[in-house]
Amino acid sequence: MPRHPSVPLASGKRILFLFCGLFAVIPPVVFSPRVMADEIHLDASVAGQVREDDQSQRETPVNGYLGALFKDTESHFSTAADLRVFRDFNLRRDAFDLYQALIRWDPIDLLKLDFGRQFISQGFSTDIIDGIKMRIVPKGIVGFTLYAGVPRTVEEGDFNRDDGLLTGLSIGFKDVPRTNAQIHVSWRKEEVNGTGFGGNDEILAGANLSYQLSNSPRTLLYGLFEYDTTGQVINAGTAGVDLSVGRLFSLNTEFNYFNVNRDSERPSILEAFTEGPILSGRGAFTLTLVRRTLDFVSGYSYQWEEITSGTHRPGHLLDAGFEITFEEEGLLLSPGYYFRKSYGGTLHGVRALLHEQFTPRFYFSVAGDYAKYEKVTNHNGNAATLSLWTGYEVIKGLTLSAGWEMNRNVFFDNDVRGSFRIDYAFNHKFENKKK
């Protein structure tokens, strides 16, 4: 079975140079008397594993994550950066992901600006873009958000290739009791210089609304509508109800319609599996059996999919389990069952998680999962996994963790892996900043 390939983006020497450069530059900047920031937050994490693939070839993947946030309240500036460096020392593969590199400027209360690589969750998009986002919050009940930039997808392989262009505008209510409402419009070009309006361009319009009907029981009605004007297709329609009775029972029900423009030059996974719309109904609830100790959680969704023209198939997704918490003892138990059924086959599975926070510094965690599946291709089998993690905060902010994992499936009788993780968090606020 092929291991999912890493994307080689840089040589090992370049990665090493980048890491050393960051750690050589950051401390002098941070501790310089000229530094602007009055709040500094650094998060670094390194996780590595030793394992063998199905060809008995050893792999030693190591992921390094670094996040930094500098904030200066007086000048209303803040900067944030988050990146990942990957190297498999045995296979000599490297990768580099830059998730965020942004400057945030709030010159006045009414205006917030973000420049650079950033994650946007606005309108129809959950994307990383290289661009600008501007939020205007005038006095009153309406706020505006504009954004524009080049979308970046880590899975596309090369951050720097032409990924098109994305622009959008959201107008919404703010500070209106019990009500949230937004209208959105966005324009996405697959190729910046591309012609052929229908395939290359995607103009979406939509609205998003929620209204809290009552306080007790807390009843929230919500809805969503998204329309692709270029493909003349309704992308999504959602109507749902969220209900909470005291703190003992929460219920959510939702009905959905999903479709996609099949002439777009930006294919989606939905398009790959269907030739028509999906109708879906979903229900979930959380029942508190013992307050702060025992919850029963369950969720089920049903899909009616047009997989080929005129042919429909159902899809079922079910999850049910308990969440058992003993706060005083720092113990969390989470056993559960899951069920999946589609025209691809049937799956039954059980999972369990135990997390014990012995002290604020020391934790232990064990998780297991067993799945039994039957596929329409007659590739039937079962898969089991067991993992253990334990960690200790040796000094403030620095936690060392070790892990062990065993997997059994159609490719491995005994796939044993050893892991480690080093986490470091540094947070500081300067109370009397010198100028």
Next chain:
Amino acid sequence: MPLITNLKTKRSSLSIIAFVLLFLSCPLAVEGKKARHPFDLFNHEMHTAMFEGVVSCETCHADPASFTNRDKINRLGCHVCHNSDNPPLPASNDCSRCHPDGKIPKPEDHKADWKAKHQIFAKQNPESCAQCHSDSMFCINCHQRRDDVQEEMHRRNFRYVHSIEARANPRRCDACHSISYCQQCHSGKEDL
């Protein structure tokens, strides 16, 4: 260290090393001080003395029962002044100042399959999410961050059963993955 050539011995050695590390990591001292509730840090007399008539009691006591039962206090009342979009008295980015040991309670609407429904509310009002999830990396961790060392979004077994789940609801995959992600393994196959 002797050269290990046998595959079984190699795997056993890895297991032994991992277990030794596990046992060596056990602490000797026990730190048992329990976390305080955020309301224990709240000075009611100071707040009423300074803000009576400016901040209404209903900001925190929307439910009349909350005057005698602090479990019914509007927990987001603190955020109105200290952690809203334009807070008059902004709190530190360090949430543990009020939420000791990082134990931040979940809002009521985070129950009943919040993971499945959160996209509507997150896109509707991302500033509301930012009250507790101020770092955008929180979203990126699920939607974009790559990690094949730790099980983050999917169970380790997911590779062997994802064909069933993808066909049950292919739109769920689109939330984080592009079609090229599938094609990296299923390359050259028009039919997935």
